[in-house]
Amino acid sequence: MEYENSVSFLVSGKMALFSDPVTRAGGEKCSYQVPTYQALKGILESVYWKPTFIWHVDAVRVMNPICSRSEGIRPIGYTGGNTLSIYTYLTDVAYEVKAHFEWNENRPDLSGDRNENKHYLIAKRMIERGGRRDVFLGTRECQAYVESCEAGFSDTAKGYYRDTPELSFGLMFHGFNYPDETGRNQLESRFWYPKMRNGVIEFCTPGDCPVVRVIKKQKPKAFVIGQNMSGCDGPEKEAAPNGLDAETL
Secondary structure (H helix, E strand, O other): OOOOOOEEEEEEEEOOOOOOHHHOOOOOOOEOOOOOOOHHHHHHHHHHHOOOOOEEEEEEEEEEOOOOOEEEOOOOOOOOOOOEEEEEEEEEEEEEEEEEEEEOOHHHHHHOOOOOOHHHHHHHHHEEEEEEOEEEOOOOOOEEEEEEEOOOOOOOOOOOOOOOEEEOOOOEEEEEEOOOOOOOOOOEEEOOOOOOEOOOOEEEOHHOOEEEEEEEEEOOOOOOOOEEOOOOOOOOOOOOOOOOOOHOO
């Protein structure tokens, strides 16, 4: 399905770590083979986000072959000091992402900021500039870079798995249900069964995930225009890279 406010971009990096929660119980981390919905949503929120709307990831195309590498890491232990763990990263990754945003209906207090053209144009400019904040592929040590797709998210793109009819990845973490996005005063985790067809994974919507688990009770954060959120009268002043004023660019 096509949306008028759809955006597409390429995100790439030397390493990625989309942690499988099953492997984290013992202090070690092993990456999923493909990015999670939540990780890609986090990238979009680093590029541009306001509580007025919610980013929805529609699809991702895996551009490079799926390769992994294990490294010995010495993280800080729970009782102090250092411990030895093995982290398994994906290497030399690149993904084309397609997404759109929808208004957060659980934030009626921010309805005055629902200017679709303003947010869409700012998001496009921020993608061209590489994002407002640092971008990571799963974890902090996996620095990533965002750039616009010249031809957009099209069927003519040549990904490594373009000629692979289908690959299944079993039960996989999809994302979190936050209280301010669902209207429920609890934090939930979602799981689904992704399938990659010809190199493209089309994500189901958060409401269609077959497995949902409650993590804890939690209340949404309060946003007040003019206090911890910029006003909505007129265009928003953009954050410029390298500390420069956007008006000077």
